[in-house]
Amino acid sequence: MVKEITPNDLKTKLENGEKLDIIDVREEEEVEEGMIPQAKHIPMGEIPDRIEEFDKEKEYIFVCRSGRRSENVCLYLQDLGFNVINMVGGMLEWTGETKPKSEIKK
Helix, strand or coil, X not given: CCEEECHHHHHHHHHCCCCCEEEECCCHHHHHCCXXXXXXXXXXXXXXHHHHHCCCCCEEEEECCCCHHHHHHHHXXXXXXXXXXXXXXXXXXXXXXXXXXXXXXX
């Protein structure tokens, strides 16, 4: 069982200024249509090769289009001992601000 957060709860946390580690696992063309500005983009297929970028002491919220891919990433990382949360409903249910990846400064 993976912990979950709703898009509205995540939006509220961000509006309250909480510092969160949000990872968008969608493909490049999907994030160009708009992603949560505070999110970091790591496509689902790159997660195993980029595992060293994650810290088992931190909590990560994963996002995709509908919540299915991010749930699979959460299951994978949870099995490896990481603290993960899936945003249910994905970006289809996100009502907060979005920006194309190319406009997000990291």
